[in-house]
Amino acid sequence: MKKFINGCAGIVAGLGILVFITYECKREKQPPPPKIAPEYTAPRENHERLDHHALPLLKDRYVAIVKHGDTTITWNRWMGEWRKTYYAERKRLGNSAYSTYKVYNENLNMIQESQQFQNGMIMGWQAEYDDMGKLVKTYDADKDFNFTIDDLIKKIKEEYNVDLTKQLPEGQWAKRYRVSSSPLAKYTLMIKSNGKMWYLEIDGDGGYYRHKNQM
Numbered sequence: 001m002k003k004f005i006n007g008c009a010g011i012v013a014g015l016g017i018l019v020f021i022t023y024e025c026k027r028e029k030q031p032p033p034p035k036i037a038p039e040y041t042a043p044r045e046n047h048e049r050l051d052h053h054a055l056p057l058l059k060d061r062y063v064a065i066v067k068h069g070d071t072t073i074t075w076n077r078w079m080g081e082w083r084k085t086y087y088a089e090r091k092r093l094g095n096s097a098y099s100t101y102k103v104y105n106e107n108l109n110m111i112q113e114s115q116q117f118q119n120g121m122i123m124g125w126q127a128e129y130d131d132m133g134k135l136v137k138t139y140d141a142d143k144d145f146n147f148t149i150d151d152l153i154k155k156i157k158e159e160y161n162v163d164l165t166k167q168l169p170e171g172q173w174a175k176r177y178r179v180s181s182s183p184l185a186k187y188t189l190m191i192k193s194n195g196k197m198w199y200l201e202i203d204g205d206g207g208y209y210r211h212k213n214q215m
Contacts, residue, residue: 001119049108050075058087070094090116096167109133112188114141117149118164118174143179144185147207155207162194176204186210 047136051073057064058077066073069111076088081129092099100121103112110133112210114126122141130136152174153164185204190197201211 047109050104057171090119092167097165099166105131107131118168121149121175124148144183145176145204147187147202147204149176151207152202154192155202156189160191160198162191162193178204190215 025162044163051066054066054075058075062077065073066075066183067091070093072092072094074090074092076090078086078088080086087104087108089102089104091098097118099116099119101114101116102110104110106122109131111125111130111131112128114122115172117123122139124140124142126139126141127135128137128139156164157164162168168174168191172189172191174187176185176187178185187199187200187202187204189202191200192198197215199211200209203210
């Protein structure tokens with residue numbers, strides 16, 4: 001009897017593995033985030049819109065999260081200038097730190113898009129559109145940073161053994177910005193490594209530490 005039960009368990013396990021392999025083979029893989037061409041100036045005829053099925057979730061809430069295969073889509077509703085309602089859509093592939101980020105106006109017309117690293121670290125080009133979908137402005141977020149995001153990833157991996165190409169867990173973060181009215185550009189990070197937590201400020205030009213503190 002015991003051998004019979006073990007045999008049945010083995011058959012069930014084998015069938016489960018077969019079904020999983022079949023599912024993985026048939027599942028459509030999502031492409032990486034597209035790049036925004038800086039020379040693109042034509043009106044947009046077709047662009048993604050918020051999923052209308054998700055909008056009821058946003059009536060009384062500010063966040064809705066939906067998963068499609070390997071892609072996680074997060075929508076946020078927020079009140080901007082003059083109390084207008086805007087919707088922000090972030091699409092992330094798997095556990096990647098890279099995502100596309102789009103902002104829609106209250107009529108669900110996309111008015112801004114960018115590629116981001118971690119949450120809020122714009123990389124490459126950010127594009128802004130009018131309500132008719134025509135490009136009106138682009139901004140090169142990399143121009144003030146000779147020490148690139150790739151350089152930052154390498155530095156943190158070598159010195160702290162933390163992989164910034166994956167989403168940082170809750171409580172850790174990374175961002176970069178140019179200081180207003182100043183040529184200074186820098187990265188700020190809070191990371192955990194080997195049971196310790198560090199707050200770092202790294203120069204965006206030469207990659208040296210401007211501030212380094214163990215917390």
